[in-house]
Amino acid sequence: xxxxxxxxxxxxxxxxxxxxxxxxxxxxxxxxxxxxxxxxxxxxxxxxxxxxxxxxxxxxxxxxxxxxxxxxxxxxxxxxxxxxxxxxxxxxxxxxxxxxxxxxxxxxxxxxxxxxxxxxxxxxxxxxxxxxxxxxxxxxxxxxxxxxxxxxxxxxxxxxxxxxxxxxxxxxxxxxxxxxxxxxxxxxxxxxxxxxxxxxxxxxxxxxxxxxxxxxxxxxxxxxxxxxxxxxxxx
Amino acid sequence: xxxxxxxxxxxxxxxxxxxxxxxxxxxxxxxxxxxxxxxxxxxxxxxxxxxxxxxxxxxxxxxxxxxxxxxxxxxxxxxxxxxxxxxxxxxxxxxxxxxxxxxxxxxxxxxxxxxxxxxxxxxxxxxxxxxxxxxxxxxxxxxxxxxxxxxxxxxxxxxxxxxxxxxxxxxxxxxxxxxxxxxxxxxxxxxxxxxxxxxxxxxxxxxxxxxxxxxxxxxxxxxxxxxxxxxxxxxxxxxxxxxxxxxxxxxxxxxxxxxxxxxxxxxxxxxxxxxxxxxxxxxxxxxxxxxxxxxxxxxxxxxxxxxxxxxxxxxxxxxxxxxxxxxxxxxxxxxxxxxxxxxxxxxxxxxxxxxxxxxxxxxxxxxxxxxxxxxxxxxxxxxxxxxxxxxxxxxxxxxxxxxxxxxxxxxxxxxxxxxxxxxxxxxxxxxxxxxxxxxxxxxxxxxxxxxxxxxxxxxxxxxxxxxxxxxxxxxxxxxxxxxxxxxxxxxxxxxxxxxxxxxxxxxxxxxxxxxxxxxxxxxxxxxxxxxxxxxxxxxxxxxxxxxxxxxxxxxxxxxxxxxxxxxxxxxxxxxxxxxxxxxxxxxxxxxxxxxxxxxxxxxxxxxxxxxxxxxxxxxxxxxxxxxxxxxxxxxxxxxxxxxxxxxxxxxxxxxxxxxxxxxxxxxxxxxxxxxxxxxxxxxxxxxxxxxxxxxxxxxxxxxxxxxxxxxxxxxxxxxxxxxxxxxxxxxx
Numbered sequence: 001x002x003x004x005x006x007x008x009x010x011x012x013x014x015x016x017x018x019x020x021x022x023x024x025x026x027x028x029x030x031x032x033x034x035x036x037x038x039x040x041x042x043x044x045x046x047x048x049x050x051x052x053x054x055x056x057x058x059x060x061x062x063x064x065x066x067x068x069x070x071x072x073x074x075x076x077x078x079x080x081x082x083x084x085x086x087x088x089x090x091x092x093x094x095x096x097x098x099x100x101x102x103x104x105x106x107x108x109x110x111x112x113x114x115x116x117x118x119x120x121x122x123x124x125x126x127x128x129x130x131x132x133x134x135x136x137x138x139x140x141x142x143x144x145x146x147x148x149x150x151x152x153x154x155x156x157x158x159x160x161x162x163x164x165x166x167x168x169x170x171x172x173x174x175x176x177x178x179x180x181x182x183x184x185x186x187x188x189x190x191x192x193x194x195x196x197x198x199x200x201x202x203x204x205x206x207x208x209x210x211x212x213x214x215x216x217x218x219x220x221x222x223x224x225x226x227x228x229x230x231x232x233x234x235x
Numbered sequence: 236x237x238x239x240x241x242x243x244x245x246x247x248x249x250x251x252x253x254x255x256x257x258x259x260x261x262x263x264x265x266x267x268x269x270x271x272x273x274x275x276x277x278x279x280x281x282x283x284x285x286x287x288x289x290x291x292x293x294x295x296x297x298x299x300x301x302x303x304x305x306x307x308x309x310x311x312x313x314x315x316x317x318x319x320x321x322x323x324x325x326x327x328x329x330x331x332x333x334x335x336x337x338x339x340x341x342x343x344x345x346x347x348x349x350x351x352x353x354x355x356x357x358x359x360x361x362x363x364x365x366x367x368x369x370x371x372x373x374x375x376x377x378x379x380x381x382x383x384x385x386x387x388x389x390x391x392x393x394x395x396x397x398x399x400x401x402x403x404x405x406x407x408x409x410x411x412x413x414x415x416x417x418x419x420x421x422x423x424x425x426x427x428x429x430x431x432x433x434x435x436x437x438x439x440x441x442x443x444x445x446x447x448x449x450x451x452x453x454x455x456x457x458x459x460x461x462x463x464x465x466x467x468x469x470x471x472x473x474x475x476x477x478x479x480x481x482x483x484x485x486x487x488x489x490x491x492x493x494x495x496x497x498x499x500x501x502x503x504x505x506x507x508x509x510x511x512x513x514x515x516x517x518x519x520x521x522x523x524x525x526x527x528x529x530x531x532x533x534x535x536x537x538x539x540x541x542x543x544x545x546x547x548x549x550x551x552x553x554x555x556x557x558x559x560x561x562x563x564x565x566x567x568x569x570x571x572x573x574x575x576x577x578x579x580x581x582x583x584x585x586x587x588x589x590x591x592x593x594x595x596x597x598x599x600x601x602x603x604x605x606x607x608x609x610x611x612x613x614x615x616x617x618x619x620x621x622x623x624x625x626x627x628x629x630x631x632x633x634x635x636x637x638x639x640x641x642x643x644x645x646x647x648x649x650x651x652x653x654x655x656x657x658x659x660x661x662x663x664x665x666x667x668x669x670x671x672x673x674x675x676x677x678x679x680x681x682x683x684x685x686x687x688x689x690x691x692x693x694x695x696x697x698x699x700x701x702x703x704x705x706x707x708x709x710x711x712x713x714x715x716x717x718x719x720x721x722x723x724x725x726x727x728x729x730x731x732x733x734x735x736x737x738x739x740x741x742x743x744x745x746x747x748x749x750x751x752x753x754x755x756x757x758x759x760x761x762x763x764x765x766x767x768x769x770x771x772x773x774x775x776x777x778x779x780x781x782x783x784x785x786x787x788x789x790x791x792x793x794x795x796x797x798x799x800x801x802x803x804x805x806x807x808x809x810x811x812x813x814x815x816x817x818x819x820x821x822x823x824x825x826x827x828x829x830x831x832x833x834x835x836x837x838x839x840x841x842x843x844x845x846x847x848x849x850x851x852x853x854x855x856x857x858x859x860x861x862x863x864x865x866x867x868x869x870x871x872x873x874x875x876x877x878x879x880x881x882x883x884x885x886x887x888x889x890x891x892x893x894x895x896x897x898x899x900x901x902x903x904x905x906x907x908x909x910x911x912x913x914x915x916x917x918x919x920x921x922x923x924x925x926x927x928x929x930x931x932x933x934x935x936x937x938x939x940x941x942x943x944x945x946x947x948x949x950x951x952x953x954x955x956x957x958x959x960x961x962x963x964x965x966x967x
Contacts, residue, residue: 016556038241040241041383041556042556043381043382043383043555043556043557044381044382044383044529045378045381045382045528045529045532045557045558045562046381046532046551046556046557046558047308047447047449047450047532047533047536048243048244048449048450049243049307049308049449049536049540050536050549050551050558051551051556052241052243054550054551055551055556056241059241060241076242077241077242078241078242078243078244079241079242079243079244080243080244080246081244081246081383081450082244082246085244085246086244089244
């Protein structure tokens with residue numbers, strides 16, 4: 001499992017909004033390195049340079065307000081047509097391990113980690129481990145299978161993953177696993193999310209269907225209230 | 236903040252640039268104009284398209300080089316403005332804006348024509364115009380409210396319409412009847428060239444790639460590749476479409492049709508073909524018109540940035556963040572132009588040709604601009620794509636000549652209208668823009684006489700607050716040395732960054748800041764009557780860049796702003812200043828201006844290498860305020876009387892002043908006699924506004940040597956401090 005060193009988290013915030021979003025989770029993230037990305041969405045019709053000229057100072061001030069009290073936070077302000085492209089680029093530039101979406105939480109004691117058996121699984125484990133190291137929390141790893149499906153494969157996947165976490169030094173009573181049955185994995189995650197403080201999700205290359213119909217991840221994120229830590233797939 | 240004020244994301248990749256360029260070109264030009272082209276040149280109209288393609292390609296080549304040298308918004312307008320100055324900038328700026336509006340109107344009338352055609356009973360011109368206006372209103376509305384990341388939809392639309400045209404050509408090739416192709420050129424070569432003028436509007440798209448250069452990723456590669464590729468592929472497509480059209484259908488039928496390509500499709504592909512072409516034509520018109528509106532806003536923004544247009548147009552909507560005023564203005568005039576169609580029979584041909592005229596003039600000036608840039612070769616012009624030796628100066632010369640040739644064959648009415656638009660630009664420049672323009676054209680540098688031997692003072696500027704004072708001092712010292720050469724200032728601003736990095740976001744950010752700095756510099760230079768050159772540099776290290784510049788420019792003096800800090804950890808003055816002091820061979824002055832004006836300066840002199848330079852500089856700086864410097868010397872007491880000590884001190888000062896070429900009325904003298912030099916000096920300088928001290932010339936492995944007195948003065952004075960060191964080249 002690749003060691004992550006200090007966890008670097010990218011926190012994107014829309015600075016075109018006059019009211020800053022709920023960032024109750026920020027105090028909990030103090031142990032980690034935070035890159036605060038203030039992005040200003042620019043419509044196709046406008047040149048980013050023009051928008052910066054007019055709103056640059058305002059946006060910078062908003063970003064400063066959000067970062068108040070957190071002198072170690074790195075502030076980055078970008079005027080962009082494409083939010084996702086900017087998030088990817090800045091995350092690469094600052095070597096971020098994960099991207100955090102805003103949500104209602106001011107402490108981390110219960111972490112939900114849906115496991116899919118992706119290539120990204122080792123990084124998801126690393127991030128979860130780091131969260132557990134710096135917080136008095138427990139993590140629950142889940143894997144979804146259909147109502148009538150066979151569970152042995154799921155079980156070995158989950159057990160194996162839990163072992164990776166405990167191997168890294170986390171007490172066994174702080175990590176548990178669960179097989180969730182249901183026909184709609186997304187719905188499962190969304191309904192479970194209420195019982196947790198934060199969810200760790202793996203970013204994956206969108207499938208062709210997802211590219212046309214919509215981002216799976218953002219559908220989940222839109223429907224949950226808790227913050228999501230999206231682990232980047234750097235491969 | 237990682238970058239001052241925020242970064243600007245470049246989001247347009249190669250695919251987006253191609254669809255922007257190619258997609259806009261496959262607009263009404265290819266669906267409507269074949270009829271008019273056929274009427275004016277017969278089957279040889281395919282040649283007209285080919286020639287138009289050549290003219291466009293040559294323009295694309297020149298534009299590619301310019302665009303990779305300066306990848307920011309504005310397109311042709313920006314490069315002409317920089318090369319030839321505000322007058323031509325205004326002409327091209329207005330020309331481009333009106334050209335885009337004529338083109339937009341043309342697309343929307345075409346849109347109207349294709350919609351009414353299949354509907355029986357609806358083919359009155361009123362319906363065409365009404366539909367055109369309706370379509371325009373919808374587009375303006377969409378652009379007013381703003382779209383986000385619409386490139387996916389754009390790509391899809393362009394892809395579909397291109398596919399339909401390709402199929403049309405592929406199928407149509409089998410339906411060519413050579414009987415239709417003779418006589419090939421009924422109107423002869425003049426007819427062919429005249430038709431080129433009409434159809435040139437079909438090649439508008441590549442320009443738009445340059446107009447949005449500020450938003451293109453990896454501009455050095457993407458811009459030339461997409462511009463050239465889109466022109467070449469579209470030209471091939473057009474020629475084939477014309478051959479198929481003129482070959483499948485008799486010329487007279489083609490010439491009279493408002494939906495020529497559709498009628499050709501009827502022959503080769505039946506009703507399905509007709510429907511497909513109509514569909515393609517409609518989405519082509521919409522996407523091309525949309526691109527034109529977007530491009531028009533960029534041009535207006537670029538003009539506003541350079542002072543040629545009121546910023547009122549560029550204010551964004553506070554909820555939608557769109558340049559709503561520019562969009563409404565563009566939409567309004569375009570609507571008027573469409574409305575003209577109610578009165579003018581051949582409105583389509585008129586609009587197309589007028590648009591072509593504006594852009595042909597613009598490209599003529601672009602070719603000239605390229606030549607000017609090559610000849611003037613300013614430092615900040617480092618195009619990633621350069622025309623290879625074989626193509627330069629062939630491309631701009633041939634390109635320029637061809638545009639003139641095509642323009643000469645255009646209808647008289649169009650030439651009148653076009654000249655009127657040029658006239659508008661000229662009038663605008665002289666009434667509005669002249670006093671507000673930022674940045675002179677390079678052309679002036681070329682035709683101005685080169686000074687025989689300039690006396691050059693280099694001044695790095697970075698901070699608008701301190702630059703005023705610095706530049707005034709620089710100008711004063713340059714003037715004072717007039718006998719050595721024509722006074723010249725070189726104001727340089729360095730942005731730290733990797734020299735070869737793809738011009739990501741650095742360009743756009745730096746421009747805003749630099750504009751302000753350089754504008755101030757120009758104002759001061761004009762006020763103080765000195766020549767000013769500005770240098771905008773990007774380099775990994777400021778100190779290295781400045782040293783290189785000093786060597787390159789063979790500078791006589793360097794004036795550096797300094798924050799007054801001495802003995803700063805590992806450095807003496809700072810990580811930028813120290814290397815410069817070590818490496819510079821000319822006279823150097825470190826200036827700490829805590830108070831804007833020099834006021835009354837005092838120069839601390841003592842026998843030594845630097846003394847005359849210190850005295851000289853103090854005198855030169857004092858001329859800013861019309862005062863004279865006081866030369867202060869602390870004379871150690873010796874056995875003789877105090878009066879003799881004072882006399883001795885005076886003599887020392889006079890010697891130094893003579894060495895500094897100062898006449899007795901150009902300085903005041905103050906002599907103090909004391910053992911405690913430091914304390915005496917500190918007390919003596921209190922009444923003065925500025926202190927000038929010498930900096931030792933010696934450097935050794937421990938770094939730059941300076942006396943404890945220097946440090947003491949620097950730390951204890953609240954006024955201005957100037958540390959001066961003579962050059963090793965044998966200064967004045």
